[in-house]
Amino acid sequence: MTPAALAKPGKSLLRTRELGIVLALALLIIYTTANNHRFLSGQSIRDNLLNTAILAVMAAGEAVVVITRNIDLSVGSVLGVSAWATATMVSDHQGLPMIVPIAVGLLVGALCGLINGILVRYGRVPALVVTLGTLYMYRGITYSWAGGRQVNADKLPQHFLGFANASVLGVPWLVLIAVVVVGGISVLMRNYRAGRELYAMGSSPQAAELAGIKVARNLLGAFILSGALAGLAGVLFAARFGTVDASAGTSYELNVVAAVVVGGVAVFGGSGTVWGAGLGALLLTVIGSALAVLEINQFWQQAIVGFLIILAICADRLVAVRIARSLRRRDAHV
Template sequence: MTAAPTRARDTAPAPAVEATGGGTPRRFSLDLVLRARELGIVLALAALVAVTAISNPRFLSGQSIRDILLGTAILAVLAVGQAVVVITRNIDLSVGSVLGLSAFAVGTLLQNNPGLPVVLALLIGAAIGGVFGAVNGVLVRYGNVPALVVTLGTLYVVRGITYFWAGGQQINADELPQGFLDFGNDTLLGVPYLVLIAVLVLVVTGLVLRNYRVGRELYAMGSSPQAATLAGISVGRRTIGAFGVSGALAGLAGVLFAARFGTIDAAAGTGIELNVVAAVVVGGVAVFGGSGSVWGAALGALLLTTIGSSLAVLEINQFWQQAIVGGLILLAIGADRLVAARVAASLKKRGSHVS
């Protein structure tokens, strides 16, 4: 029995594929396409920044760049977790609600315990998110319910819990410890702490996915769940783990959100899940699973944040941002399908020649 060819550039091919060489063209082709996608994002960013800066030089001011980086930090943390889930051929729409619940929970905790260390607050937020993420994973895997349906349901459930808990109240900045608020604005060597945390999350997750067995197994699951099961991969455990990571990072993003804005209400994070999915897809993580990287997802987050800032500077109606994001998603999905079709045709042709 020959293992199904993998679609991931970061996935180690199965021995049977290596022996026949059948997985090499597909992996090589997708590697080139994904690198081209990431390079395209960088070029688009450069062009966008150049056009906006020419129109309004203040766009490149220190404060403007700082705001873009801070906005990207929160979105990138969410996108990294979402990328892990999408790589397994699933999706997590509950991240915005988990962010809101985590932000309100940690904010309430800091209200009652002003001396709580920031590091502990970050860990508590991640733990809250991790629990809800694990619940999503269990429902998806053992309930045999599509991830889209499960996470859409938990999106509303978690948001409802937050609204019930908040009771129409909000937490204001003057009710939070000054040390926590300072954390949201302080820098290390000129780089905001929030950005450093996002970079740390990105690097650690990227290295795990690329260099460790668990990462290769997640890519294998996304490429072919059936083949992954036959190969002895614990699909159930990995699915729960992937959703747990997404939830934990959403919870962490909630604490970062609270530290940056100070004011927290039950609506925190509403609608952000759409931008998260857009960042992941635009960044080259295929919605059909098995390919892409968290680096591309982070670049997608940076592009979307920069687009939002550029539209404001250029005095263009912000509603255009939604149209642009929607268009980018459609282009990214179309590109993924086109590449998959061409690679499949190439493999089929190659297989007929071998025969």
């Protein structure tokens, strides 16, 4: 039996899960629209896409880290420090072109990601512990820097605020950025050696090292990418909402991890797609919007997300069991 054949059960179930997300989205939209036709209004669709864009950008970076059998819980705090850094910068220097805050946000996020990666790889500390610590550390830095202050929309330049509402052929810039990020990283993970090495690391870190894969470099790259995209999300957050304080991005990491897991990226590493994480982000956003339209208590959103996470983990275990059975059958025929 070939390696491709062994991977077939897992890939088949993964495609089924992504199709399941699409079907769940369709059913949710149909049911909500039947109860309130305004759910499919142009403004409602636009709001859902704009809110999904920020979450999807973060989920793309998180998915890469989770594929390597790690996790980054600091992304919400990285968004916060990036949003505050860029908002204060453009409020003090009104003439800066949009490319400058975007570059600064990416740089701030990449630096935070580098710190995470160094601590995980060279400190030999589990990523869960490291990024839980940096979650509080980065948030503390933001609170100290802000000192109780707040940047309001009237202090930000119009071209910065207008970026969130600007569009190309009717598609908002934020949505285009999210599609480019998710699509670009998906292509990288599927078609290039760097992506295949990250999957190999997640499947078996020890085997990856024995195979000559530069685990340290790739791990640092994964965390830097996750941090940089969280930093980019911070810029998009500031442009989208206009008002920024030290609490920006609080608890976002929970939604990001949920989007990744619900989207089919295995928490045990080595499988899943970035596109799936993007679909997970869209599903979670639409669930929140639908519950509000249906006037259902927002508590149920948390309960539903929790149920979806448990369901996704059970599916991961099903994949693992099916692959293990395939391996045993192959060995029996050798």
